[in-house]
Amino acid sequence: MSRLSGKIVSVNGNMLGVAFEGDTMQNEVGYVISGDHRLKSEIIKIQGNVAFMQVFEYTKGLKVGDPVEFSGNMLSVELGPGLLSQVYDGLQNPLPELAEKFGFFLPVGVEFPPLPVNKEWEFTPQVKKGDRVKAGDRLGSVPEGIFEHRIMVPFYYSGEFTVEEVVVPGKYKIGNKVAVLRDEKGTLENVTMSFKWPVKIPIEAYKEKLGPEEPLVTRIRLIDTMFPIAKGGTYCIPGPFGAGKTVLQQITSRHAEVDIVIIAACGERAGEVVETLKEFPKIKDPRTGRSLMERTIIICNTSSMPVAARESSVYTGATIAEYYRQMGLNVLLLADSTSRWAQAMREISGRLEEIPGEEAYPAYLESRIASFYERAGLIRLNDGSKGSLTIGGTVSPAGGNFEEPVTQSTLKVVGAFHGLSRERAEARKFPSISPLESWSKYKSFIDEEDIVTARAVLDKGEKVNQMMKVVGEEGTSVEDYVMYLKSNFLDSVYLQQNGFDDVDAATTAERQKYVFGKVVGVLKADFPVKDKKQARGFFYSLRHKFIDWNYKSWGTDDFRKQEAAIDEALQRGPTAEDERTAE
Amino acid sequence: MRKVSTRILNISGNVVTVRADGVAYEELAEISASRGKSLAQVIRLNKDLVYLQVFSGARGVSTGDEVRFLGEPMRVGFSDKMMGRIFSGSGEPRDGGPAILENLTEIAGPAVNPSKRIIPKNMVRTNIPMIDVFNSLVESQKLPIFSVSGEPYDELLARIALQAEVDIIVIGGIGLKYDKYLYFRNTLEAGGALSRSIFFIHTAADPIVEGLMVPDLALAVAEKFALSGKRVLVLLSDMTNYADSLKEIAITMEQVPSNRGYPGDLYSQLASRYEKAVDFEGAGSITVLAVTTMPGDDITHPVPDNTGYITEGQFYLRNGRIEPFGSLSRLKQQVNKDTRKDHRAIMDGMIQLYSQYKETEEKRSMGFRMSDWDKKLLKYGGLFESQMMDLKVNIPLEEALDNGWKILGECFKPEETNFRTELIQEFWPK
Known part of the structure; x- marks a missing residue:
């Protein structure tokens, strides 16, 4: 087949102008032929007979006149069994395989099959000849790790099809035919176990999209109790550098109660991805007993890798996530960091000489961010089962200032905001999510009224704290001081967690409900304290007891013993001994 | 064959523009100006226009100077x-x-x-x-x-x-x-x-x-x-x-x-x-x-x-x-767990106390009354700054850790700090 080709007329960074004849399509993929290399690129603007293409590689050495081959396809990823536990670059090249073949450095202009071509999968058909099917319907399944991987009618098939033939159960490779479908006009189509889907187009082969309702338990108390996330919802984590965004994402990827986690490391430090790469295979998923890597896919386009591929990496992640959602699974996509993605858009927009918006970001920044987060959602599939895709993105605002365009555009569209504060991070408080600034539109599994009580204590405590900075401790009333101590108590025993402790790092919903009930009891209680010194001593010893309680495994004897000690202290109230502790 | 251009079209800042064909992006060129030769690098190609960034600056470059393309990037x-x-x-x-x-x-x-x-x-x-x-x-x-x-x-x-x-x-x-x-x-x-x-x-x-x-x-x-x-x-x-x-x-x-x-x-x-x-x-x-x-x-x-x-x-x-x-x-x-067992404790403990010192220092400058504890912190802060923070201090890690315990011992009682009992028994100055 002879493909349309073109010639380079201009080079500006990773942006090429390519003169062509005939027809090309927006977002079509082309390959620049430079010596032995084929550099993948994508059309992002067409002006007369010149297509502007962003190159997913470094453009050093390209010349005016170099030929470009157009592929006729949009930028796509391959979907099929074998995606789980893979480590891909932004264009779905498997990085470990590249390393094996090319050593330390990333090669230029190389494409690798993203899925294992020769691996055999145990296919079980679930349709029979004569069945009527449409895009997204299940034809059969193969086991992939702990999941049943559905082999579905490719999502780009439109209309109804009749199953003409389906293979017998047995071992097949992804390229093998597993079914033959006949469309309404009578044309026969062979279906294999994998197909391609363009990354920038959301997969919508389902019955309907539902509103997110059920909470997604991250096992981080501050999030689940105060600022919950919902399955199929969206949230963002903005924070200045050093505030712990990546650590928070890492902890979430370990403990979140979802089936599959997809990490899109977009333009961040390579070292952090390496930690995930090397640690995850060793960590056991407490719920399945298998390696955490078996439920994880990493899309890794670190800061020194070509910028255009960074732009596509979040879409690659979203597409793979949507694919698994089509199997009725709960998927969590963590994008770190969406600011780098936005900056990639800004670089490309600048090279296209578009009129810049605020801080030189393109005018379409907001709509791009909105449509990305809109890919999240809880859906009802054709067969009635439900699947969800939750998207959590970090934002790295310039100078830690939340007023900048990326943070603001993101806040408009997400359902929860977990704002990180540098002060909390520097005081070594984990998680460093600011309890005063953050918000969530989703419902927690904790009683609404208790949350209101807790927030009121935090607010008042902060006010007293501010006042004390001016008038000193001497000038504060006992009543105010107790309020300050209570908010301090809530923060240290419940909102903060020790990420390094096996027990305290992850708290189940059941335990959160139980412990929070007790904490709220303390917040509501009226303790007969003599003076500030006694109050301080009392709350410090109470705090100590609660923190020890956090370290005890749920339901053990130690847990009950510690609880008994707490109950006793609460019963007794402030004592003379508390005064001495406060010396 | 190396391409040569003898006509510089534009000079703007340290960027010059010439017409040439077959030039590669980021290729080097040599400009022979009256002041001497200078290297330049291709930073943009637009049809036959080549934009070059001149390393020694475009000052004194004439539109008639010769630009010779070297056919290779910077090495x-x-x-x-x-x-x-x-x-x-x-x-x-x-x-x-x-x-x-x-x-x-x-x-x-x-x-x-x-x-x-x-x-x-x-x-x-x-x-x-x-x-x-x-x-x-x-x-x-x-x-x-x-x-x-x-x-x-x-x-x-x-x-x-x-x-x-x-x-x-x-x-x-x-x-x-x-x-x-x-x-x-x-x-x-x-x-x-x-x-x-x-x-x-x-x-x-x-x-x-x-x-x-x-x-x-x-x-x-x-x-x-x-x-x-x-x-x-x-x-x-x-x-x-x-x-x-x-x-x-x-x-x-x-x-x-x-x-x-x-x-x-x-x-x-x-x-x-x-x-x-x-x-x-x-x-x-x-x-x-x-x-x-x-x-x-x-x-x-x-x-x-x-x-x-x-x-x-x-x-x-x-x-x-x-x-x-x-x-x-x-x-x-990644590394401070394998140095000495008191390394992390000293690292966290001394910084926490130093941060308390900073607060006390602030209170003092605002004229608040100094308690006994405040006075201890002030002494500690002074020693910490002169014996740990001063860039003149030039001692190996182990000696620095020992010195840390010495400073703590001079200022506080062991129970006033947050160190684990086991570490205090082993390291606290007797």
Whole structure:
């Protein structure tokens, strides 16, 4: 087949102008032929007979006149069994395989099959000849790790099809035919176990999209109790550098109660991805007993890798996530960091000489961010089962200032905001999510009224704290001081967690409900304290007891013993001994 | 055949435009001006128009000057003979010695495959307690020194260079003052480290564009040595000058500025340099320390801000000391568990007390009454600043830890601190 080709007329960074004849399509993929290399690129603007293409590689050495081959396809990823536990670059090249073949450095202009071509999968058909099917319907399944991987009618098939033939159960490779479908006009189509889907187009082969309702338990108390996330919802984590965004994402990827986690490391430090790469295979998923890597896919386009591929990496992640959602699974996509993605858009927009918006970001920044987060959602599939895709993105605002365009555009569209504060991070408080600034539109599994009580204590405590900075401790009333101590108590025993402790790092919903009930009891209680010194001593010893309680495994004897000690202290109230502790 | 153009169409800033065919992006050219020859690099192609950035500046370039394309991108030699040598920002000898033409390699090569990286594991000892004890430097780390102009950051770099246990030191000076360059050279010479040092120096007097190549040259050479098994320390001073050069070229090229005039790709440009820091499995490593001066001590300025998002922590230099707050080594956890069992406890414990001292200090300056505890903290703060923070202190990690216990013992009773009983029994001064 002879493909349309073109010639380079201009080079500006990773942006090429390519003169062509005939027809090309927006977002079509082309390959620049430079010596032995084929550099993948994508059309992002067409002006007369010149297509502007962003190159997913470094453009050093390209010349005016170099030929470009157009592929006729949009930028796509391959979907099929074998995606789980893979480590891909932004264009779905498997990085470990590249390393094996090319050593330390990333090669230029190389494409690798993203899925294992020769691996055999145990296919079980679930349709029979004569069945009527449409895009997204299940034809059969193969086991992939702990999941049943559905082999579905490719999502780009439109209309109804009749199953003409389906293979017998047995071992097949992804390229093998597993079914033959006949469309309404009578044309026969062979279906294999994998197909391609363009990354920038959301997969919508389902019955309907539902509103997110059920909470997604991250096992981080501050999030689940105060600022919950919902399955199929969206949230963002903005924070200045050093505030712990990546650590928070890492902890979430370990403990979140979802089936599959997809990490899109977009333009961040390579070292952090390496930690995930090397640690995850060793960590056991407490719920399945298998390696955490078996439920994880990493899309890794670190800061020194070509910028255009960074732009596509979040879409690659979203597409793979949507694919698994089509199997009725709960998927969590963590994008770190969406600011780098936005900056990639800004670089490309600048090279296209578009009129810049605020801080030189393109005018379409907001709509791009909105449509990305809109890919999240809880859906009802054709067969009635439900699947969800939750998207959590970090934002790295310039100078830690939340007023900048990326943070603001993101806040408009997400359902929860977990704002990180540098002060909390520097005081070594984990998680460093600011309890005063953050918000969530989703419902927690904790009683609404208790949350209101807790927030009121935090607010008042902060006010007293501010006042004390001016008038000193001497000038504060006992009543105010107790309020300050209570908010301090809530923060240290419940909102903060020790990420390094096996027990305290992850708290189940059941335990959160139980412990929070007790904490709220303390917040509501009226303790007969003599003076500030006694109050301080009392709350410090109470705090100590609660923190020890956090370290005890749920339901053990130690847990009950510690609880008994707490109950006793609460019963007794402030004592003379508390005064001495406060010396 | 090498292409030659004899007609320069436009000269704007340090960028000239000529007409030529078959020229490659980022190819080098040589301009023969009346003042002498200068290298230039292709930074944009548009049909047959070629935009060149002239390293020695376009001053004195005439429209009739000859531009000869060299048919290759910027390359740098690599050889053991480079030790003790000094090169300019375009890679030419500036010490009168011969040019290095062996093993020429392209600069700004491809990125390392993340799946080939390893988790860093070796501490680089510097004998500076504020680094070794509180924010350990780790082999393959990339770390900037944030500071305002006038702070002794070059002195700090030189000291780390002299004391760090590495095989090779590559120093890249960008917009370096001439006397600082002499200072680096003389200090390393006096310390006997010149024979394992390589300099790429662009001084403040040199054309600004020439400084743009320095990080790439230094890192390309470092990478070659690292691949041959050497532990290389790359020192760059000052990356803010580098960013300013980027800004100048971007504005000349009429690029849309993003933040305070800096180009939109500032983050990517800085990242692709800093990310060269690596520990090659089965070979050597590159550790990068770079000075980033903060205009007006403003950490939200685009250069320190973008840098902070890229690097693995930062040393915050203020009033001639490395500040414990704000300074951070993100990789310290990888190494400080294996040094001595009291290392982490001292690290956290002393900083917590120092932070309490800071609060007390604030209260004192506001005229609040000082309690006994406050007085203890004041004494502690003084000792901590003079015996740990002062950059003159030059002691190994173990001695610094012992000294930490001594300071604690002088100021507090063991029960007043948060240390575990077991550590107190073993280490608290009797």
